Amino acid sequence: MIDDTSYTPEEVAALLKISKLKVYDLLKKGEIPAYRVGKQMRIESSDLDAYKQRSKGISAVSPNVTNTVASAQPLYGSANSQRERSIIITGQDVSLDILARHLERQLPGMRPLRSYVGSMDSLVSMYRGESDIVSTHLLDGDTGQYNTPYIRKLFVGQSYVVVNMLRRSAGLYVKKGNPLKLESWADLSQSGIRLANREKGSGARVLLDEQLRLHGIPSTQLSGYEGEENSHLAVAGKVAAGEADVGVGIEKAALLVGNVDFVPLIQEQYDLVMLKRDDNRIWIEGVIAILRSDSFRSELVNMEGYDISRTGDIVYEA
Known part of the structure; x- marks a missing residue:
């Protein structure tokens, strides 16, 4: 029986016991495939398991997730990943959501992702290479x-x-x-x-x-x-x-x-x-x-x- 369970980035962070920003970094690098349903990002259970196996040094083949949900738009781990560049924007003000919308419309190939963290954590995430704006x-x-x-x-x-x-x-x-x-x-x-x-x-x-x-x-x-x-x-x-x-x-x-x-x-x-x-x-x-x-x-x-x-x-x- 196929496991059709999927997770949000926040749920993956809790499962792996890492920060949400680290999950976004893994998504950004294409190490964990993800897709978008409407405005929500989802990660398949099978892709998460495949990442865990690779981290242990065990070869694993990740299934194609682009057709898992009819309305899903591929985000990472697909052919589009060669054309898209994700930009992680951190912060909580609503003006950043407006900026993300303008980025998506006006800069083709840029995929804005939002991470809702405070000012100091935002700066530290950039220092670690986990965020862009x-x-x-x-x-x-x-x-x-x-x-x-x-x-x-x-x-x-x-x-x-x-x-x-x-x-x-x-x-x-x-x-x-x-x-x-x-x-x-x-x-x-x-x-x-x-x-x-x-x-x-x-x-x-x-x-x-x-x-x-x-x-x-x-x-x-x-x-x-x-x-x-x-x-x-x-x-x-x-x-x-x-x-x-x-x-x-x-x-x-x-x-x-x-x-x-x-x-x-x-x-x-x-x-x-x-x-x-x-x-x-x-x-x-x-x-x-x-x-x-x-x-x-x-x-x-x-x-x-x-x-x-x-x-x-x-x-x-x-």
Whole structure:
């Protein structure tokens, strides 16, 4: 009996006990065949087993998966893999999904894949060669600069370009009416505050940690500091539900969740990083052209909370 079980990249990561980014890297290199059903990527159980056998040094033949599902479009492990070049885009902002759509339409042969991870993990994934376009919004409290201090330390001796994606308002999610009168970072020193926090390495977590450090507020003073939520929406949702008094994030999430007030405290810079290599240069130029295009900007201009006045500007180049 033929095993027709298939998995998502996330399920494969759990089965192999590796990161999702490592799975995307294996897909990108064609080591594990995959196909697309609509917008969802799937990996056949037989192809996963074949990869495991090859990893053990045992020869295995992987079946052709292109006809497994009638509506499936071949992604990797087929003749098309010679013509397509996958581009892994990391980050969680919806603007990256819009960018992926434009890339697929305007750059023939480019297959954008999305990986939803935080800023620091995104940079590390690029350092390891597991991603192509990474988004980041990491504040350096000592200089007041976003992103470049971290990028320059991590990519010493490498060629890269940093391009502005957008700017967006960041600050505090508070209960409706702001009963604790939390209006500044310093107000987090109040005793008994319950915090909904983000995961380590996320831009919001770095922003909070830098502000606590600059204002001399011990993290242990905030109840819930050790907890971790994986998105702005999750943090805003906990505040809206009364499970926390405050959280750090972007304005857009507050607008989407509702029943929560937003206290703007900083205009954060959301940038894209791309390594300059011989096989990357053509599509890097294409990405920058898309960011500067009227069609792309028109999709962002009406979205609340975004400042696109510098979208497509080169922030730093090495």
